[in-house]
């Protein structure tokens with residue numbers, strides 16, 4: 575299939591899942607271009623998608639130099655080293671991988687305006703994954719109270735590769751409930767209304783469980 579056909583297929587799957595879940599709030603499809611060429615990224619943007627994601631500072635710089643349409647919104651979805659923050663932080667619309675206080679402190683130092691951040695959560699507790707444990711999320715967000723450049727827009731997770739459908743529903747639901755808990759705190763710097771969850775293999779289930787941003791790569795480019 576062409577990239578345009580893939581985009582259409584993914585959007586149809588998202589639309590069907592929204593209906594199945596009785597949802598009326600929007601779902602943003604974020605195209606993950608990290609393993610793909612500039613030409614492929616241009617093809618995806620030509621279909622009308624405006625949210626693009628990279629996971630390395632070098633990849634972001636390369637794609638941004640080539641794709642200059644002003645309506646594009648760039649998402650950084652990889653783990654971010656402190657020394658790379660200044661390269662990236664003022665060039666993105668969303669950071670999906672805030673996972674520690676030292677990173678927040680570096681963002682506070684380097685950002686020119688408040689940055690939309692997702693707190694990355696390791697819901698399954700897999701040792702190999704980055705992200706906070708569910709129980710650490712509220713204390714972490716509370717600890718950001720004095721950071722004027724950090725705006726917590728939501729929570730993000732990556733599901734384990736071997737999770738079955740039942741486990742995926744459960745994981746995504748746990749993140750949604752945590753999102754609700756944080757949103758109800760009423761912290762001005764942490765409206766926390768969004769859920770960044772779902773990749774090529776599990777975005778349908780993520781939308782059923784309330785994802786507002788899905789990060790899809792492989793399914794768009796195969």
Ligand SMILES: *Cc1c(COP(=O)(O)O)cnc(C)c1O
Nearest residue numbers: 606629651773774789790791792
């Ligand atoms: C690569 C990546 C994705 C997209 O994965 P696909 O399986 O290619 O859809 C989504 N989120 C993160 C954090 C990633 O690193």
